[in-house]
Amino acid sequence: MYAKFPYNEAIDTDAKLRRSFRSLKFLQMEDPIRFDVWAKIAPSAREDALAALRANGVYVSEIELRKAVSESIRNDALVKVAKYLPLSTAENIMANSAWLSEPRLYQEGYSDSEKAQFCPKHELHFGGCLGCHICRNFYVQ
Numbered sequence: 228m229y230a231k232f233p234y235n236e237a238i239d240t241d242a243k244l245r246r247s248f249r250s251l252k253f254l255q256m257e258d259p260i261r262f263d264v265w266a267k268i269a270p271s272a273r274e275d276a277l278a279a280l281r282a283n284g285v286y287v288s289e290i291e292l293r294k295a296v297s298e299s300i301r302n303d304a305l306v307k308v309a310k311y312l313p314l315s316t317a318e319n320i321m322a323n324s325a326w327l328s329e330p331r332l333y334q335e336g337y338s339d340s341e342k343a344q345f346c347p348k349h350e351l352h353f354g355g356c357l358g359c360h361i362c363r364n365f366y367v368q
């Protein structure tokens with residue numbers, strides 16, 4: 228008969244290795260970032276902006292959409308106009324949407340805040356402590 232010892236992780240090398248592997252894997256499995264586009268909307272572009280934002284599915288409801296567009300126009304403020312995009316799509320929207328003014332590129336989920344940083348080379352507003360995701364080549368193209 229073998230004596231049954233209580234499980235002791237401190238002497239279980241396999242458990243330590245599994246735990247290290249899990250945290251390493253967690254870091255590696257973070258997805259490359261996607262992008263949001265923010266912009267201002269000129270009063271004359273209201274209807275075009277509403278149609279485009281509706282098509283882009285940025286806002287969950289029509290009320291939320293109309294409120295965002297109205298506030299952007301009234302306050303000359305940035306509003307999110309497209310989300311969760313690969314870089315090529317975001318750049319295409321920024322270059323080819325006549326109803327946008329002053330479009331800006333953001334890491335998905337970020338907006339103007341104290342936490343957002345800026346890469347002048349890529350004109351990307353981003354978060355986190357690892358630097359610009361385009362410089363690091365960690366993004367969806």
Ligand SMILES: [Zn+2]
Pocket residue numbers: 346347348349350351359360361362363
């Ligand atoms: Zn950069």
